[in-house]
Amino acid sequence: MTRGLENEFIPSEAKGFDQTTPLVFSDQAAKKVRSLIMEEENENLRLRVFVSGGGCSGFEYGFTFDDEVEDDDIEVENSGVSLVVDVLSFEYLAGSSIDYLEDLQGSRFVVINPNAASTCGCGNSFSV
Helix, strand or coil, X not given: CEECCCCEEECCCCCCCCCCCCEEECHHHHHHHHHXXXXXXXXXXXXXXXXXXXXXXXXXXXXXXXXXCCCCCEEEEECCEEXXXXXXXXXXXXXXXXXXXXXXXXXXXXXXXXXXXXXXXXXXXXXX
């Protein structure tokens, strides 16, 4: 597998993936991850993004912190912190950007997914 720029991952050897479609880990998201890692005082933490069944549109995005990386996880680095995605979730996230927003709805990590055919009002669930 090949890394593109520091904050994106382009899967060159992953079976069935479009080799030109990166997963982007934004600078703003990396900055927030760095801040949360410092609060927890655990440099081994990574932001894990995953897709699960459920939600009002069929699939849901999930975020958690993890201090373990599996052999088949895809890892994207930005500013010295990492985002990890399991291979199954990556199929739904290829071409997406992972960002961090602070607005009237609150502060949260978000997925900007061009592959989503529809999303719910809050943006936490989607269909393909």
